[in-house]
Amino acid sequence: MKSNKLFEIALASLLATLLLMPLIVNVTAPPAERRGPKIDLWRLLTIKSPDDQLIAIKTGVIDMLPDLIRPADIEDLGAQTPPYIITDAPGFHMGHIGFNLRKPVIDDVAFRHALLHGYPQEDIIASIYEYTVTPVRSLVPPAQAGWKNPAIPTHPFNHGDMGDAPGTESVFGILYAAGYTYHGTGYGDLGAYWLTPGDDPIPAYVMWTPSYETAPTSAEHGARLMDEWHRCGLNTLEHAPADFNWYTGKVFDEQDFDIYMIFWGLGRFPDHLYDMCHSSQDVPGAYNAVGIHDDVLDPLLETIKFGLNHAEKLDAAFEVQRMLYDETEADCAFAYLQMYSRVYFNSFQPELGGIVNSMGYGSDNDWTLYNIHWETTSGLRPVTEDNMVIYCNGEAPASLNPLQASTVYEWNIINPTMTGLIQVDPYTHKDLPWAATDWTIEGPWTGTAPNGDPIVDGMKVTYNLRDDVYWQDGNLFTAYDCEFSLEFMRDNEIPRYTAAWTPIVDVHATSATSFTVYANETGQFYLYDWAGMAPLLPPQVWSHMDGKPLPDILGYEVWKNTTDTGPWPTPYCLFGIGPMVFQGYDEVGMYSDETRFEYFFKTTDELGEMLVDMFHKVGDCAPPDYDHRTDPVAYDGLINDDDQSVMSLSFGYLSGEPEFAPHADINSDDFVDMSDTSMLSFYFGWRRDFGPST
Numbered sequence: 001m002k003s004n005k006l007f008e009i010a011l012a013s014l015l016a017t018l019l020l021m022p023l024i025v026n027v028t029a030p031p032a033e034r035r036g037p038k039i040d041l042w043r044l045l046t047i048k049s050p051d052d053q054l055i056a057i058k059t060g061v062i063d064m065l066p067d068l069i070r071p072a073d074i075e076d077l078g079a080q081t082p083p084y085i086i087t088d089a090p091g092f093h094m095g096h097i098g099f100n101l102r103k104p105v106i107d108d109v110a111f112r113h114a115l116l117h118g119y120p121q122e123d124i125i126a127s128i129y130e131y132t133v134t135p136v137r138s139l140v141p142p143a144q145a146g147w148k149n150p151a152i153p154t155h156p157f158n159h160g161d162m163g164d165a166p167g168t169e170s171v172f173g174i175l176y177a178a179g180y181t182y183h184g185t186g187y188g189d190l191g192a193y194w195l196t197p198g199d200d201p202i203p204a205y206v207m208w209t210p211s212y213e214t215a216p217t218s219a220e221h222g223a224r225l226m227d228e229w230h231r232c233g234l235n236t237l238e239h240a241p242a243d244f245n246w247y248t249g250k251v252f253d254e255q256d257f258d259i260y261m262i263f264w265g266l267g268r269f270p271d272h273l274y275d276m277c278h279s280s281q282d283v284p285g286a287y288n289a290v291g292i293h294d295d296v297l298d299p300l301l302e303t304i305k306f307g308l309n310h311a312e313k314l315d316a317a318f319e320v321q322r323m324l325y326d327e328t329e330a331d332c333a334f335a336y337l338q339m340y341s342r343v344y345f346n347s348f349q350p351e352l353g354g355i356v357n358s359m360g361y362g363s364d365n366d367w368t369l370y371n372i373h374w375e376t377t378s379g380l381r382p383v384t385e386d387n388m389v390i391y392c393n394g395e396a397p398a399s400l401n402p403l404q405a406s407t408v409y410e411w412n413i414i415n416p417t418m419t420g421l422i423q424v425d426p427y428t429h430k431d432l433p434w435a436a437t438d439w440t441i442e443g444p445w446t447g448t449a450p451n452g453d454p455i456v457d458g459m460k461v462t463y464n465l466r467d468d469v470y471w472q473d474g475n476l477f478t479a480y481d482c483e484f485s486l487e488f489m490r491d492n493e494i495p496r497y498t499a500a501w502t503p504i505v506d507v508h509a510t511s512a513t514s515f516t517v518y519a520n521e522t523g524q525f526y527l528y529d530w531a532g533m534a535p536l537l538p539p540q541v542w543s544h545m546d547g548k549p550l551p552d553i554l555g556y557e558v559w560k561n562t563t564d565t566g567p568w569p570t571p572y573c574l575f576g577i578g579p580m581v582f583q584g585y586d587e588v589g590m591y592s593d594e595t596r597f598e599y600f601f602k603t604t605d606e607l608g609e610m611l612v613d614m615f616h617k618v619g620d621c622a623p624p625d626y627d628h629r630t631d632p633v634a635y636d637g638l639i640n641d642d643d644q645s646v647m648s649l650s651f652g653y654l655s656g657e658p659e660f661a662p663h664a665d666i667n668s669d670d671f672v673d674m675s676d677t678s679m680l681s682f683y684f685g686w687r688r689d690f691g692p693s694t
Contacts, residue, residue, distance in 0.1 A: 036579040036600035037607075038354065038373040041388035044413055046396045046590035048214045053392050057084065057347060060383065062392040064352075064372075066364040068345040069217055071130040077347050085348040085355060085690055087363040090143040092266040093344070094136060095218075097207070097225075097337040100257055101291040105202050110178035112334035113155070113327045118171040118232050120157045124224050125340055128217050133340035138321045139277075140270050141341035143360040147270045147314065149321040159232050162186040171232040184233050192233035204236045207259035208247040214395055215244075221339070222261055245398035248406055251289045253495075260289075263342075265408055268360065268429050270317050271525040274305040275499050277320065277332065285495020285554075294331040297323055305499070306523040308443060313524070351376050352389070353691025356611065358426035363690070367426045369416060370579065370607045375692050396590050400559035400574055402536055403494050413585065413592045417472070418576035421463055421482075421531035427618045427683065432610075435477070435535060435577060435601065436463045441527060449506035449518040458505070461527055462516040463534070469601045471538050472575040473566030479515035482534035483507040486517065488546055489533060492553055500529035540565040541573045559585060568599070577601070612637075615688040619680030621646040621664050635663075637688035639680060647677055 045062055047053045054073050057065045058080070068074050068086075077084040099106050106112065125135050134141075137155075140148045160170025162184070166177040175182070175194060184192020194202055209215075209222035219241045226239035237259075251257045266272055275281055278301045281288035300323075303316035323329045324336065344362030348355055354371035357363040372389055374381055381388055395409040402414055421436035443459030469477040488494075490501035503521035510516070517530050541561070545553050559582065561573040574582045580594035602610075612620075612635055620635045621643040636642070650661040655670035664672045666679060 031598060034604045035598060035602065036596045036604060037370050038604055039387050039389050040596045041386065042369065042416060042580050042594045043388060043390045044393045044592045044594070045390055046393045046409075048395060050216060053394070056392065057349070060349070062390045063349045063381070064364075064389060064391045065347045066344075066362075066392065067342075067394065068347055069129060069132045069342065071132060074132070074345050074347075080350075082350040082692070084350055085352060085692075086345060087348075087355060087357040087690055088343050088345045089357055089359050089362045090134070090141075091342045091344040091362055092141060092143050092268070092360040093264065093342040094139060094141045094266065095133075095261070095263040095339040095342070096139070097259060097261050097339065098251070098290045099259055099335055099337070100255070100289075101335055102255075103203070103205065103258060105196060106205065106258070108178065109327060109330040109333050110174055111180075111202075112337075114171045114174040114178075114232075115229065115234075116155045116334050116337055117158050117160075117169065117174060118229050118234070119225060119337060120228055121339065122157070124221055128220060128224075129340070131343070132345060133342050136338045136341045137325055138338060139273055139324065139336060140317065140321060141266065143341065144266070144268070144270055147317050149318040151318075152321050153325045153327075155325065155327075159187055159228065171234075182233055187233075188231050189233065190230055190235065193235055194233050202234065202236045204238065205258035206238045206240045207261065208240055208242045208251075208257065209261040210244045211241040218261060218263075244395055245407060245409075249398070252287065252406060253285055255284055255289055255291070257289070261339075267528075268424070269525050269528075271305055271499075271529075273317065273320055274301045276336070277301055277324070278305075278499075280502070281499060283495060283498060286498045290335045292332050292335050294323075294329070296329075297332050305525065306503075306521045308522050308524060348690075349382075350692055351382055353689070355690040356426050356688070357690060358429075360429070361424075361426065365426060366419070366423070366579075367611065370602075370604075371611060371689060393592075396587075397585065399557075400585065401554065401556055402558075402574075403489070403496060403556075404554040406496065413582070413594075414574070415578070416580035416594050417574060417578045417582045418536065419578040420528075421465070421534055422528060425614050426611075427614055427686070435469050436465055436531065439463045439527065439531075443522040450508040451506040453505050453518075455505055455518060455520050457522070458503070458518065458520045459522045459526070460516055460518055461530065462514065463531065465513045465515075466601055467513050469577055470599050471540075471566060471577055472568070472581050472597055472599075473538070473540065473564075473570050474568030474599075475538070475540060475566040476512070477535065477577050478512040479509035480512065481539055482515050483509045484539040484543070485534050485537040486530060488537055488542060492546065492548075492550065494550075494553070497529075497533060500526065500533060504530075535577050538565070538573075538575065541575075611688060615639075615686075616663065617666050617679075618683040618686070619643055619647075619666060620688065621661070621666070621680075635688075639683050639686050643680055644684075647672060647680060651677065 047056050053065055056062045078086055099112055101107050121135050137152050158170040160172035162182055164170050164173040167173055179197030181195045210218045212219040222239050229237050251260050275287040277292045279293040279298055282291050300316040300320050304313050307313045323332055326333050346363045351374055353375035354373045355363050356367040356371055358365050376382055393409050393412050397410040399405050423432040423434035425432055440462045444457040445460050446456050448454055465479055471477050486507045489497050490504045503519040505520050506518040508516050545556055559572055559574040563573055571583050579597055579600050581597050583593040583595055585592040616635055619639040623642050647664045650659055650664040650672045653660040653672055666676050
């Protein structure tokens, strides 16, 4: 208790210092109409220890604490008076252990198979996480729904013992069958050891996990798993908690590791299967760090990545998941030992409103950033009386270079400064026009790209842009900038984006508001890859790096460069077209400030109206006493019995009939029918956003 009290005092002191020393630079008068998020300042404060994070939110040092994983913390915050706002949603997330297939013994599928049977997955997860995670056996998490193979081979925990017959589905039986020999007194002998089929000792290999300070549940998970492997006689394996930034660099940038534990946030689609498993992605800086090379797997991954036929892509995704858990697939099986997919539990101060929860993404998403605000009498943050929200970032960034950054903690800082050409509806996950007004896809396409290169059975994607989007330094954002960004990544072979730039043959801007990407491959997911990459690199910041050695590009400390690049000078050259402007990272206080971009291309009212309309389209009709003939629409942000009543009264009627209520026709086809009621039923019980009243 004494140490917690000291920490509380230290945090309060730190908060006071931070509030007196904001990293804010005002450069110009704002436009008449408010634009961008409802808040003015987004502060990201690094607090590593979950214990310290819990104290910080309870003492008002932070306002938003994402990624709660300890059930006791969730229950503690929910039991406070008033209770903290806690949202939950199945996440586009997975945690796994990766094995370096370049290492002897680890390269043996039988050895990896035995390790899987020595993993008490259900017991570890139940005892550490309870309801906050879901055990998985696939690289495709449950939140990706239809892409997940429901019939993946199972390999239940079974350590076995020294008397098992060779071939028994246990650690001992599998290793015996593969020619390994056991030397010890049986299961539980911590002095036992195994020899390989060649009578050599199993090498000493290290498994890195996050540290106990940063992620105690992950470190404990690794410790319990290693303890079980030791009980099976695999005592040359060692658990080594380590700095997360350090070891992810060793894994992905250098491919210098034995075994590692990591957690990934994903998107709507399973294209990460290609990134993690295709042989072309086995290069330093890309994501096939384990080194999978499989001639059967590669074409399936290419179908997932490049195919345009959904049924074929789905079949390929199912088969890839099967192969990765089939012991007969020696070149790829068990390269990844799956652990769990998280349910995203996020906590907010009780006075905050406008929190948008989204299946797969959780409430830590763009729409929450746009919409979050203080529901206090003054509309400002309690006590400090400013329009700021403080977000808890769980680790200090190692790099804020968008071509090098790899951890969620780094992208938590970068993401608000950026935005893409396409946005996502938080409720339905449908595509939304954003910095691009529309786009067209042609493929398979055969022809000649503008640069003269021939293309056979490739594709063309044309994006048409808004004409009122600005870089945060005041330069107009144009199609020529998109051309630069995409070709910079291709020409300089940026490892993090290898899968996305490899098929690009040419990028051609035909005007300031239109450009086309020409590719020698087809692929549904390229639309989104390129839409995200195109606004990533302002030419006025990055052109001088074009053609320089790759280490110089990846080592470019853009977030420390103070060069003025436009009519609205930003404090640093880390900027984009996003809703928040980076004001700097304080390495001593370990916090970053980002201020609302006053010239963002969407007004605050527009963003709010979009949320209302999107939620209406999934079933928010009107209160039960609403009379469409006389009353204005009054959507209440809830989908409940009231909405069912409105829809029932209008069910079966066409536009023009007296009983037809326009706002019960949520799909706008001039007829209230089963498609409307089915949509409402699916989203029944949902809220548009969360706040003190919820």
